Amino acid sequence: MDALGEGVGDGADDRRAASTRERWQHIHQLLDAGAGLLEGARCLDLALNTVKRYARHAEPERMVRAPNYLPTLDHLRRRRAEDPAVPVTHLLHEIREQGYTGSANLLVRYITQGRVEADHSALSPRRAARYLLTDPTHLREGQQTLRNQLVDACPQMTELATAVTGFAALLTWREDNARALTDWIARVRTADPPFLHGYATGLERDRAADAGLTLPFHNGRTEGVNHKIKLLKRQTYGRAGYRLLRHRILLN
Template identity: 55%
Template sequence: MHALLDQGVGLLECARRLGWALNTVKRYARAAAAEELQRPPRYRETLVDPFRDHLRRRLAENPSVAVTRLLSEVREQGYTGSANLFVRYLNQGRAQAERTPPSPRRLVAWLMTPPDNLPAHHRSHLDDLLAACPHLTILARRVREFASLLTGRRGQDLDAWMAAVDADDLPALHGFVHGLRMDLPAVAAGLTLPYSNGPIEGANTKVKLLKRQMYGRAGFALLRQRILLA
């Protein structure tokens, strides 16, 4: 891939010659070495994950500690899984492996979720990330403050929140605030009043569903009758 790029061949031509998808060609072009394309294995969450820090600390102190001893320790701390799951977790090296950074989408999901609703290991991972990045710490604070405005219907505090965001070094959030100011009265009303356009949107969705169901099958009269009955 890089040999073709060194010859001045474009990405589209590389994709044509190699028979690869363009996105694959772009990903290979961005990588300076093949090792950068290697990704750690992705495992599903298990019942052992909440005790990962304890296992890592114990294995660092005594690498030859017996598995049965570790199992009894985590059971005392509340582990309810099977012994087979625990042994497989250790054999895969997941206790010693460093935490892999979450994807941007997963990190956004963690930030948008109330901390009390996050599993303990996710909350711990998020706290470590926030402590390592001051900008991310401020972003998480602003997101939670806005969520409090939204759920508590505190539209009167919106101006103070936007002023605080303007003082932060968060250009992306500045764009969000700029969009709010373009229709500020409607935003303030939505954060204050109990009314919602949800029923209207639901009726629109139902009409569109009926229209799709009857496309090519019947005329307007029957469609009108179904809408009225619905």
Template identity: 50%
Template structure:
């Protein structure tokens, strides 16, 4: 008899949609921290004075889910990585605040966010000449995972510098190669080389 499904410790936290309560989350957090037993009706009155348009039921559900307490709804590693890899100004206000809270609570995370931002500037600004300085800085940090990334960069140092400096790339060639492989997979077992050649030329 198969064993019943058991919740894995790696199960991701629930993914909640944005609600009208989100803009008032910081206020709710402060109030719950200052007065843990505060009545929901009082919280409802306070946020309605600030413009909250939703219902009491929605607020109760929001509080019950623990969404006013960041410790109860930690972001998944994948989501946190996505926040770190995004420009802070491109994130919605509530996500940017959540990102900043998570980054500020850990010294390693603070340093990691700074290093990622510096590398993004290096990448988008085509500043390959500053790569060595960035690598030297990262080596002094207590970030083993980033050290592995740096080791990969150093293994192909000249190509990485060229990619971060020159405006040209092998992107078009890689695209043509991928397209050719796709056509080959579509034709597998159906035709010979002459038809494959014709399709590649026509595409």
């Protein structure tokens, strides 16, 4: 549960509490049936220490942490708006007077993640790249909202998203892909992000990539057979010779 914001993460805590109760019931059912701790851990695919921790509690409610809502989020937002450079130690002292019982590390992590201003952690570069590279129709509603905000953040991001969407369409073979690839390279050369210019130049020089985007043929089956041969070779390494390997390849 979020110790800094009132009402933040209610749904997540409800799901976590339900999962804890369900796991407690499964573990105690096995223990009541005469199973040992190690056997219960193997049956439920859990760590032995996890099973021991659940077995020590006679009731599941003892393992469900009570939510700790503290009305400090409004105070943090107001202080950060008044003085963005206010020291964390000052904020910690102020909210502790209001009842905050968490640690200083929690407060620092809460601020550095941008959750004071946005109610959620800042968008990491890896997640931003995933949103841009994923088909918008395959994203959930909240993810689509974040993607739209990311794309509309600046003209460079808008051009980058347009280039990514256009190139993704080329990955599905069509008869006019050769013309579409030429048009895409021409558009990218006039785009603002300079790193796209080098990518377009590389596509023009790499004839294999050009053929992969414009021709309906591919070497996927050849690569699959090559992978299977390597797998069979590793399975018999040190235990058999060439004759057995040859027979296994022919039979597979």
